[in-house]
Amino acid sequence: MTDYFYLxxxxxxxxxxxxxxxxxxxxxxxxxxxxxxxxxILHQDDVPLSH
Amino acid sequence: xxxxxxxxxxxxxxxTIAGGLRQTDLSVPDVHCGACIRTVERALGALDGVTWARVxxxxxxxxxxxxxxxxxxxxxxTLRNVGYEAHLFEVDGDATDTTLSELIRTxxxxxxxxxxxxxxxxxxWSGAEPATRDLFHGISALIALPTLTYSGRVFFRxxxxxxxxxxxxxxxPISLGVLLAFGMSLYETVIHGPHAYxxxxxxxxxxxxxxxxxxxxxxxxxxxxxxxxARLAARGALVLQSDGAQTYLPVGEITPxxxxxxxxxxxxxxxxxxxKGLSELDVxxxxxxxxxxxxxxxxxxxxxxxxxxxxxxxTATASANESFLAEMLRMMEAAEQGRSVYRRIADxxxxxxxxxxxxxxxxxxxxxxxxxxxxxxxxTIAVAVLIITCPCALGLAVPMVQVVAxxxxxxxxxMIKDGGALERLAEVDTVVFDKTGTLTLGNxxxxxxxxxAPATLALAGAIAAYSRHPYSRALAxxxxxxxxxxxxxxxxxxxGYGMEARLGGSVLRxxxxxxxxxxxxxxxxxxSSVVLSRDGQCVADFRFEDRLRAGAAETVGExxxxxxxxxxxxxxxxxxxxxxxSGMGVPYFAGVLPGGKAAHVxxxxxxxxxxxxxxxxxxxxxxLMAAHASMAPASAADVGRNAADLVFLREDLSxxxxxxxxxxxxxxxxxxxxxxxxxxxxxxxxxxxxxxxxPLVAAxxxxxxxxxxVANALRxxxxxxxxxxxxxxxxxxxxxVRMEPAE
Numbered sequence: 001m002t003d004y005f006y007l008x009x010x011x012x013x014x015x016x017x018x019x020x021x022x023x024x025x026x027x028x029x030x031x032x033x034x035x036x037x038x039x040x041i042l043h044q045d046d047v048p049l050s051h
Numbered sequence: 052x053x054x055x056x057x058x059x060x061x062x063x064x065x066x067t068i069a070g071g072l073r074q075t076d077l078s079v080p081d082v083h084c085g086a087c088i089r090t091v092e093r094a095l096g097a098l099d100g101v102t103w104a105r106v107x108x109x110x111x112x113x114x115x116x117x118x119x120x121x122x123x124x125x126x127x128x129t130l131r132n133v134g135y136e137a138h139l140f141e142v143d144g145d146a147t148d149t150t151l152s153e154l155i156r157t158x159x160x161x162x163x164x165x166x167x168x169x170x171x172x173x174x175x176w177s178g179a180e181p182a183t184r185d186l187f188h189g190i191s192a193l194i195a196l197p198t199l200t201y202s203g204r205v206f207f208r209x210x211x212x213x214x215x216x217x218x219x220x221x222x223x224p225i226s227l228g229v230l231l232a233f234g235m236s237l238y239e240t241v242i243h244g245p246h247a248y249x250x251x252x253x254x255x256x257x258x259x260x261x262x263x264x265x266x267x268x269x270x271x272x273x274x275x276x277x278x279x280x281a282r283l284a285a286r287g288a289l290v291l292q293s294d295g296a297q298t299y300l301p302v303g304e305i306t307p308x309x310x311x312x313x314x315x316x317x318x319x320x321x322x323x324x325x326x327k328g329l330s331e332l333d334v335x336x337x338x339x340x341x342x343x344x345x346x347x348x349x350x351x352x353x354x355x356x357x358x359x360x361x362x363x364x365x366t367a368t369a370s371a372n373e374s375f376l377a378e379m380l381r382m383m384e385a386a387e388q389g390r391s392v393y394r395r396i397a398d399x400x401x402x403x404x405x406x407x408x409x410x411x412x413x414x415x416x417x418x419x420x421x422x423x424x425x426x427x428x429x430x431t432i433a434v435a436v437l438i439i440t441c442p443c444a445l446g447l448a449v450p451m452v453q454v455v456a457x458x459x460x461x462x463x464x465x466m467i468k469d470g471g472a473l474e475r476l477a478e479v480d481t482v483v484f485d486k487t488g489t490l491t492l493g494n495x496x497x498x499x500x501x502x503x504a505p506a507t508l509a510l511a512g513a514i515a516a517y518s519r520h521p522y523s524r525a526l527a528x529x530x531x532x533x534x535x536x537x538x539x540x541x542x543x544x545x546x547g548y549g550m551e552a553r554l555g556g557s558v559l560r561x562x563x564x565x566x567x568x569x570x571x572x573x574x575x576x577x578x579s580s581v582v583l584s585r586d587g588q589c590v591a592d593f594r595f596e597d598r599l600r601a602g603a604a605e606t607v608g609e610x611x612x613x614x615x616x617x618x619x620x621x622x623x624x625x626x627x628x629x630x631x632x633s634g635m636g637v638p639y640f641a642g643v644l645p646g647g648k649a650a651h652v653x654x655x656x657x658x659x660x661x662x663x664x665x666x667x668x669x670x671x672x673x674x675l676m677a678a679h680a681s682m683a684p685a686s687a688a689d690v691g692r693n694a695a696d697l698v699f700l701r702e703d704l705s706x707x708x709x710x711x712x713x714x715x716x717x718x719x720x721x722x723x724x725x726x727x728x729x730x731x732x733x734x735x736x737x738x739x740x741x742x743x744x745x746p747l748v749a750a751x752x753x754x755x756x757x758x759x760x761v762a763n764a765l766r767x768x769x770x771x772x773x774x775x776x777x778x779x780x781x782x783x784x785x786x787x788v789r790m791e792p793a794e
Contacts, residue, residue, distance in 0.1 A: 002183070005186075008171075008190065011167070011170070012167055012190075012194070015163055015166070015167055016163070018163070019159060019160065019163045022159050023156060023159060026152065026155060026156065026159075032107060032109070033107040033108055033109045033110070034109060035108040035109045036088060036106060036107055036108030036109060039084060039085030039088060039108060040085065040088060042085050043085040043086065043088065043089050
């Protein structure tokens with residue numbers, strides 16, 4: 001049993017990563033317009049990132 | 052409908068941002084799909100000077116950044132040309148809602164902590180070895196401590212505020228329960244004890260934060276929706292300086308004696324007097340009178356009235372904070388102070404709950420000390436009592452129902468400001484309606500169109516199409532499009548009198564009888580009729596009446612059937628009020644002054660009635676404030692919309708009966724939920740006092756009761772769905788704003 005204890009910090013670490021990702025996405029305004037984002041993907045023209 | 056705002060007004064409400072740019076926010080209620088986003092962004096992006104335009108579909112707003120060195124581009128006209136009605140949206144400092152994002156962040160942190168601690172707890176409950184158990188308790192403590200300090204703040208702050216003022220609210224038992232559970236668990240961990248309640252204290256926070264966040268979102272959504280409606284007060288006015296220059300000044304900077312140029316279609320910014328010009332004024336929003344009032348040199352104008360037909364030069368007689376509007380604000384404050392303070396159900400429940408729970412825990416502590424003499428055991432059990440009674444279900448019982456109810460109202464185009472309003476609305480037993488703009492739409496309709504020959508009607512309609520006067524609009528609206536365009540020449544508007552046009556060799560006049568006719572002696576006419584004349588001879592006369600709001604008669608009938616007393620209180624003249632009220636069979640009061648309305652509501656209140664005031668005008672706002680609950684249509688004056696507890700966006704007046712019905716259903720469910728929460732405690736508390744509660748039992752009991760309460764609240768939603776097909780609301784025209792639920 002104790003052999004698998006190393007999994008605990010990994011699990012918590014992954015959880016923390018998820019939490020951090022969520023807080024980051026919240027801060028960068030990705031939840032400001034959920035409906036708009038859903039529609040935009042259908043209408044936006046494709047623009048090449050570099051020429 | 053109204054004239055596009057002055058570019059200077061656009062400038063006034065925009066704000067400077069970095070890089071020599073200015074930002075303007077517009078509310079565009081008709082945006083509803085991806086194609087709309089594209090059209091709006093392209094149209095705005097093509098304008099000269101616009102550097103950035105982005106639509107937010109959820110809030111139905113568009114944010115535009117434009118170069119500050121040029122005049123503001125014509126945003127609103129451009130959008131109108133592509134088919135979208137838009138109005139300016141005030142950008143107030145940092146418009147972002149910091150409270151909501153704080154709540155969501157705390158919710159995310161507590162959710163993370165709860166899931167991880169629960170994971171560790173499950174292995175402890177399934178019988179981990181003592182060494183493993185202690186290690187897991189230690190890790191749990193490490194996760195719980197930062198979570199409590201971060202996510203718990205929301206409750207600790209509010210509890211501390213309450214305690215400092217000698218009161219108690221629901222946050223006091225919550226904070227106490229959470230902190231004691233954590234403290235005791237920490238002690239257990241240190242002495243390597245078997246029972247730690249880290250999961251209970253963190254899960255509790257998580258559940259309660261869900262309720263708190265939902266409650267906040269509901270209020271915020273209503274606030275934003277109401278804010279996005281068109282503003283009906285002037286923001287500024289064109290002032291003529293002594294050197295002849297014209298400057299656009301914000302309303303706040305206008306002082307008595309200044310000369311203001313008021314174009315047709317603009318609202319009077321401050322109380323003033325006419326120097327030059329002839330026009331007519333729509334005063335319905337201010338005094339409740341439905342017939343436009345003439346304005347000629349010497350006339351006194353009240354702030355907020357709408358100039359209809361001709362340009363006026365006026366001189367300010369009062370500054371903005373001494374104008375009619377300010378007088379109304381003072382009356383509102385007085386009315387609010389006079390109103391008895393309403394305590395929300397949750398607060399009343401907390402007032403009873405907290406002392407009972409704390410007393411029970413104290414008695415348990417003392418009892419176990421006497422019985423067993425073991426201080427550690429006594430404290431453990433007392434804390435278990437606090438945890439098990441921690442008002443998790445109680446904290447969700449009320450907000451959950453109110454959120455579901457608010458959502459149902461929202462789907463029907465009704466915005467509610469907060470949950471307390473829902474509770475007050477359910478208690479209402481008297482409904483007082485304003486007339487103009489509330490029971491009626493506030494714009495006139497031709498009542499005798501079918502008695503007039505179609506050719507004459509078409510002629511009148513063709514002339515009327517050139518004018519903005521409400522009577523002309525009404526005339527133009529009843530006339531079907533003429534198959535052959537009528538060749539009118541020299542169409543001109545004579546402010547205060549009517550329209551003149553030439554057809555062939557004769558002069559046509561459409562307007563006041565004394566102006567249009569050569570001889571009026573043998574005519575039976577009153578102020579609200581318009582004649583069409585050819586060379587001074589009467590061809591037809593049109594009678595106008597304010598149109599009833601859709602569903603007005605049905606709603607009043609329904610309210611009366613439900614045993615509510617209904618009254619009409621109006622500032623309009625006796626005749627129209629009597630006609631309307633007697634048609635519905637309700638008592639009425641006509642010619643009431645604004646102060647009189649508030650006094651009437653206060654009188655009813657002191658007679659023990661719970662009054663719902665429904666009104667739209669500036670003159671109604673003191674009464675809206677004085678009433679137990681209040682509603683306003685979206686077309687109401689800005690102050691009225693802000694003062695009212697509920698704002699309904701659709702034209703249909705059935706919103707009033709719908710709102711009352713939903714609030715009563717919600718009240719019923721809230722009481723049921725409270726009963727469930729109390730019932731849960733009646734079972735759980737004795738078990739806790741006996742000392743049989745382990746962390747596992749606490750976790751199951753707490754989650755179980757919360758789920759029951761939430762599921763019960765959701766029944767309100769299902770009931771709403773099944774009723775929908777019967778509701779006539781599906782076909783009602785939507786008035787000012789189209790709104791979809793924000794999910």
